[in-house]
Amino acid sequence: MTTTFNATTRKTQGTGASRRLRKAGSVPGVVYGSGEAVMIEMNHNELYYKLRAESFHASVLTMNLDGKEEAVQLRAFVNHPFRQQVQHLDFQRVDLSKKIHIKVPLHFINQDIAPAVKTGGGKISHVMIEAEISCLPADLPAFIEVDLGGMQLGHSVHLGELKLPRGVELCAHGEHAAEAVVATVHVPRGSVEAAAEAEAAK
The missing domain is CATH 2.170.120.20 (Ribosomal protein L25, C-terminal domain)
Structure with a gap:
């Protein structure tokens, strides 16, 4: 079964904007591949618990971005050094016809x-x-x-x-x-x- 998560396009960037996102219960991220990188934001708790699953790190994921589904894989993530908090995630778009x-x-x-x-x-x-x-x-x-x-x-x-x-x-x-x-x-x-x-x- 494919793992699905929700994301929305992020309009703001920078350290201050990312800090405000985290305080509001979201986590910033970036999606790479197929053109320009897209800045996104996700619900922190949803991603925090999904990251605990082995399959989230080693499978093709379905990202629901602004209501449109895209195939991606997790590229990297950053955790807070001592809090139970995800600070940032990077994803890579996947072309289902290519290895x-x-x-x-x-x-x-x-x-x-x-x-x-x-x-x-x-x-x-x-x-x-x-x-x-x-x-x-x-x-x-x-x-x-x-x-x-x-x-x-x-x-x-x-x-x-x-x-x-x-x-x-x-x-x-x-x-x-x-x-x-x-x-x-x-x-x-x-x-x-x-x-x-x-x-x-x-």
Whole structure:
């Protein structure tokens, strides 16, 4: 299901105008792409709670701007350093007929049943929590699943090993990008020492 939010065109700009907007319960923003950038304002509480959802950061959103729907994706946002307040948001217009580049979360499964954990006493570390992909908006997955059920001690899962949905490609940066580690196994020091002591006692 597409996430929808409401926005109106902002007539004023500048630090003072933005401060007044925030005091009135709104949050300023900008929409980029397809010509000139458009200044907008949104209800703060609506956006504050939507930002807490993982999908708001990694999906194509429907922006209802002055009663007209537009496809956008979240580009950046700024939170107040200590208050629970969103201070600014940037969005990018999306052409539904063209591929987009976006970061999507990685969801790890079967970690508890991996031999490295179940019988090897190891702990799995998630080195990456998201991956940058390229695809048409219609093919955009909510997340990429990473199955750790087969991990053995001393093994790692690499970016190039991820199983991607149809129509989705990784945005690899650099010659060895596919070799980047997504998850790895390590054995806690105490477990190693205990195993060594047990072996020595035999």
